[in-house]
Amino acid sequence: MSKPLIRVVLIEDDLMVQEVNKQFVERVPGFKIVGIASNGLEGLEKLRELGPDLVLLDIFMPGQNGMETLKQIRQEQLAVDVIVITAANDIQTIQTMLQNGAVDYIMKPFKFNRVRQALEQYRSLKSKLEQDGTITQSELDRLLHKKSESVGDPRELENEHELPKGLQELTMKQVLSFLVNQSSSLSAEEVAEGVGLARVTARRYLDYLEKKKQVKIDMQYGTVGRPINRYLLVAGNPNKDQKDHK
Incomplete structure (x- = not known):
């Protein structure tokens, strides 16, 4: 039985990074880019229109930056998870994004393995939380804190x-x-x-x-x-x- 498709929107103003992110995401089985936006305002429109599962969000963008966008996503209670991909590496920014519900934070420049790790970890957590019933503390700890064990094709690692x-x-x-x-x-x-x-x-x-x-x-x-x-x-x-x- 195939895994449910996870629909992703990219919010990123750099065209080259958009393309890299798109290629990286769609190399991970079960993930599909359904929309791309170049700033926060356009991104919010995409989120409202498409209702994706996940958004990959940059911070430094014209018009409306990623920090303001994430706050608005939470204010509107849009049912979407957020992974931040940005060059911002200062503690205050990282703290603000995590406090507003980012499930992961990836700093530029980044490698495919880091993106794959984040997506596979997200998929595991999403899959478990969508099930009925209960979960043990050890299972939750493993989902929240343990890095993905899947390393994929060893030739890719080379x-x-x-x-x-x-x-x-x-x-x-x-x-x-x-x-x-x-x-x-x-x-x-x-x-x-x-x-x-x-x-x-x-x-x-x-x-x-x-x-x-x-x-x-x-x-x-x-x-x-x-x-x-x-x-x-x-x-x-x-x-x-x-x-x-x-």
Whole structure:
């Protein structure tokens, strides 16, 4: 029996972060983005219209910030749970958001594993609290305080490494996504053109992926000049596996 779908609204003004959040949420089975808003006022309209289970809420936004939005959600008694995803790391802000009922608080920059952990913990709590009957103290303690035991696919954990300074996770995903669809090796210049990067930038990502053994170098020699390094996603790479099984 499949788990009930958990419907999520994103309230976030940064378009790139919107896309990252959407991808992260929908990588977790059972979660679906049903609406996206760029500020608190627009977000409240989405919540009233769509009636989602969960909202991912930023704090720093134009028009109406996340702190004011969360207070209004509680004043209107909207039946929605809130996970805060924000760059705000001061104690007063964190305390205010938790006091107003945020079930989790994730600081930017963040990794997919942290978002997955928050969503899976939320799903466990929501599922238990929607059941009839009673619950023991130990069961409640486990739901409220124990981190999710589900670690997902170990191949994904291998990819959640800390990137070197200057490399961005979203760009790395774009490079991998581009390589997945290639049947032959490409030069750094071809990858740069395909992804929309400077050649030197593409080369940095490719060299890092080669170091992590996610791509291999196919060195080709011309009639004159230096050999050209060409890059190909290695067999067995989880990104390639996902494409092959679609």
